[in-house]
Amino acid sequence: METRNILGFIAGVIILTGAATIFFKKGRKEKPSESEEEEIFKKFITNF
Amino acid sequence: MLLLTLSNFIGFGISTLVTLFISIHLIGSYFKSREKTVGYFAGFIATRLGLFFFSSLTSLVYLISGNPLTPAVMFLIAWILTFISLIFPPLLFTSLKWQAMKIIYPGTIAGLGILGIISLIKGFTPAIIDPKTGLALIILPQLPQMFYMLSKFFGVTPLAVLFLSQARSGEKWMKARSLLIGLGLLWVVSTIIIPTLLPSVWAGIYCCIGDILIFTGIKYKKPNI
Numbered sequence: 001m002e003t004r005n006i007l008g009f010i011a012g013v014i015i016l017t018g019a020a021t022i023f024f025k026k027g028r029k030e031k032p033s034e035s036e037e038e039e040i041f042k043k044f045i046t047n048f
Numbered sequence: 049m050l051l052l053t054l055s056n057f058i059g060f061g062i063s064t065l066v067t068l069f070i071s072i073h074l075i076g077s078y079f080k081s082r083e084k085t086v087g088y089f090a091g092f093i094a095t096r097l098g099l100f101f102f103s104s105l106t107s108l109v110y111l112i113s114g115n116p117l118t119p120a121v122m123f124l125i126a127w128i129l130t131f132i133s134l135i136f137p138p139l140l141f142t143s144l145k146w147q148a149m150k151i152i153y154p155g156t157i158a159g160l161g162i163l164g165i166i167s168l169i170k171g172f173t174p175a176i177i178d179p180k181t182g183l184a185l186i187i188l189p190q191l192p193q194m195f196y197m198l199s200k201f202f203g204v205t206p207l208a209v210l211f212l213s214q215a216r217s218g219e220k221w222m223k224a225r226s227l228l229i230g231l232g233l234l235w236v237v238s239t240i241i242i243p244t245l246l247p248s249v250w251a252g253i254y255c256c257i258g259d260i261l262i263f264t265g266i267k268y269k270k271p272n273i
Contacts, residue, residue, distance in 0.1 A: 005190055012198045016156070020202070041144050041214050044085040045222055048077035048266060 059252020060104035067097035092136035102126035131161035164195030208233035228265030
């Protein structure tokens with residue numbers, strides 16, 4: 001893999017991680033409680 | 049880059065069979081439960097089935113016909129399906145967690161996928177023969193490779209971490225199921241880099257291991273008492 005590729009990938013990771021952090025912080029304010037999330041996951045994993 | 053060899057046909061062929069079994073299981077479960085989360089998981093595996101099918105066909109068609117163009121078209125279809133498959137893990141992740149991001153997260157991955165598909169079509173080339181080894185290969189242009197790496201890393205890793213984090217709680221069979229599927233998804237993420245470090249003929253074999261782990265997790269059921 002070329003150096004240009006690796007640098008591009010690292011730059012992309014940094015930009016997307018920054019964007020994800022902002023949105024995660026926003027999402028955290030509106031997210032359901034831990035137990036609610038666990039229930040949703042439990043329902044999912046028992047459904048297949 | 050994909051070498052058009054028998055070992056890659058076998059590796060991707062195994063992945064095709066494994067994802068076929070998982071798809072049948074998950075699509076059946078979706079029609080029983082009508083749960084959108086199961087539908088997204090089924091969609092992810094079913095599009096992977098398509099991409100593995102076309103990847104194995106790429107090698108097989110070249111080995112039978114020796115034609116450089118038809119396998120390249122199949123390789124292109126396999127990559128378009130790769131980008132489509134990567135939209136499903138964010139959809140599933142935002143249904144299970146971080147519901148506030150249900151548009152922006154899958155939308156970002158879909159955007160990267162669209163850019164990847166456009167750059168793939170623009171850089172399309174038929175299969176060529178490597179003068180050093182005498183083996184036929186199809187080269188993937190650098191730009192779609194970049195979009196693939198980013199969308200796979202950001203599309204699948206959060207879901208893998210979610211599965212692994214859930215392996216701490218619940219009944220024993222649920223923990224084992226979450227752990228196996230989580231590890232399988234992590235293995236899928238590792239296909240961004242690892243196959244490029246291995247001899248190219250092993251790419252197909254390496255890729256099928258993640259799906260075997262996911263298959264084992266799905267088949268791990270609540271024990272009958």
